[in-house]
Amino acid sequence: SQELEQSPQSLIVQEGKNLTINCTSSKTLYGLYWYKQKYGEGLIFLMMLQKGGEEKSHEKITAKLDEKKQQSSLHITASQPSHAGIYLCGADNIGSNYQLIWGAGTKLIIKP
Amino acid sequence: EAQVTQNPRYLITVTGKKLTVTCSQNMNHEYMSWYRQDPGLGLRQIYYSMNVEVTDKGDVPEGYKVSRKEKRNFPLILESPSPNQTSLYFCASSGSGRKQFFGPGTRLTVL
Numbered sequence: 001s002q003e004l005e006q007s008p009q010s011l012i013v014q015e016g017k018n019l020t021i022n023c024t025s026s027k028t029l030y031g032l033y034w035y036k037q038k039y040g041e042g043l044i045f046l047m048m049l050q051k052g053g054e055e056k057s058h059e060k061i062t063a064k065l066d067e068k069k070q071q072s073s074l075h076i077t078a079s080q081p082s083h084a085g086i087y088l089c090g091a092d093n094i095g096s097n098y099q100l101i102w103g104a105g106t107k108l109i110i111k112p
Numbered sequence: 113e114a115q116v117t118q119n120p121r122y123l124i125t126v127t128g129k130k131l132t133v134t135c136s137q138n139m140n141h142e143y144m145s146w147y148r149q150d151p152g153l154g155l156r157q158i159y160y161s162m163n164v165e166v167t168d169k170g171d172v173p174e175g176y177k178v179s180r181k182e183k184r185n186f187p188l189i190l191e192s193p194s195p196n197q198t199s200l201y202f203c204a205s206s207g208s209g210r211k212q213f214f215g216p217g218t219r220l221t222v223l
Contacts, residue, residue, distance in 0.1 A: 031210055042202065043214040088155065092210055098143040098162065099170075100212060104154035 002027045004091055006103035013079050014111050021074045021106045023089035029069045031092035033100065038085045046074075046087075076108075084110045114139045118203050118215035125193055126223050133188045133218050135203030141213070143206040144186040145170070146178065148199040149217075155202070161186055193222040 003026045013019045023032065031050050035043040047056045049065040049072060056063050060083075062075045076083050086105045093099040116137045125131055137144065145160040147170075157170030161180040175197055177189040186205075190197060203215040 033211065035214075040200065040217065040219065042216040043204075043212075045211060045213070048211060090155075090212070098206055098210060099145075099157065099160065100210060102155040104152065 002091065002093065002101055004089055004101055004103040006087075006089060006106050008106060009104070010107040010109070012109045012111060015080060016078055019076050019079055019108070021087050021108070023072045023074070023091075023103050025070050025091060027070070027094070029065065029072065029091050030094060032065055032072045033090040034063050034072070034074055035088045035090065036085050037088060037105070043088065079110050081110050081112065084108055114213070116203055116205055116213050116215035118201075118218050120218060121216060122219050124221045124223065127194055128192050131190050131193060131220075133190075133201060133203075133220070135186045135188065135215060136184050137186075137203075137205040137213070138184065139205060139207060139213065140183065141205035141207045142183070144180065145204045145206075145212070146176070146186070146188045147202045147204065148172065148197075149202060150199050158188070158201075193220075195222050198222045 005024045007022045033048050034046040037043045047063045052067045052069045054065045060077045065072045088105045089103040090100040093101050119134045142163045146158040147155045156172045158176050159178040161167045198221050201218045204212040206212045
């Protein structure tokens with residue numbers, strides 16, 4: 001079965017610094033989703049990637065899917081306190097029409 | 113506004129007392145799902161539903177029930193809650209694409 005591994009599990013970054021979170025799959029990714037969760041709250045959709053080499057940006061957040069479609073990265077430039085939270089990657093479960101499989105999440109703390 | 117709503121947001125109960133967490137979506141989505149989130153374990157799917165009257169078990173269905181009598185509603189039922197069901201619960205829905213829309217979460221504590 002397909003598994004998603006996120007790294008790091010947690011990250012403490014000084015405000016203003018850049019950071020990267022990774023999501024690695026044991027199998028080819030056909031749809032990769034990034035979500036952000038503020039502590040104890042719901043998940044907010046950030047971006048979806050489907051094609052090898054695809055890159056999308058929204059404000060200071062950039063997500064990429066590698067050419068082999070087995071790894072995605074989420075890069076935050078000039079981090080701000082509003083970026084703090086838990087970032088989760090989800091991927092299409094090939095054996096199901098609608099189900100997603102999920103990484104365990106990366107907890108991001110921004111130090112002022 | 114397109115959204116998924118859950119109620120209650122917070123619930124403290126005692127072992128064995130039946131409870132229902134409601135979930136409703138206004139986007140006419142066919143697919144709905146329940147997850148629980150626990151520290152270090154990420155999101156684990158409890159049950160999902162592909163359409164009205166069609167439900168199936170996810171990864172951790174023990175101790176839970178669901179029903180899908182209407183397209184917009186997908187309640188989660190705990191017939192006899194136990195302390196190991198203390199968790200943060202999320203309802204989600206999805207339409208023709210696989211992007212899932214999440215509710216705000218229900219934090220359940222079972223004493």
